[in-house]
Amino acid sequence: MTQTPEPARSPADLAGAEHLTPFERSVVAVLLATEPGDVVSYGEVAAEAGYPGAARAVGGVLGRVDGLPWWRVVTATGRLIPHDPDRQAALLRAEGVPVARGRVVLD
DNA sequence: TATCTGACGATAG
């Protein structure tokens, strides 16, 4: 196989990862890999993406890249994002995730 | 190349 004319279409392409950095693409892949009802923290996404400790940088990706399930990302303590907690709570509940007083109910 | 910003995380009070 001399060169692949059409590289495998990764889920990351759904967010237009054409002009994204490796870090952003990795984060996008992790988020798109999540499914409805699943909740992850910024630190978890960073670690899964291969950049442990870059939790803060993950937040930047959610703000720059659109088309991502940002509502499935919460803080390490289960706290909803300070940007749109009410919005996120509604989206999470729509997926079956119990939310109480601005925090996801961890089991 | 240097500096500032920010959808964070952990710890101290």
Next chain:
DNA sequence: CCTATCGCCAGAT
């Protein structure tokens, strides 16, 4: 339990 501060990382200017 909540607020304040420091530390860390990648992106933007």
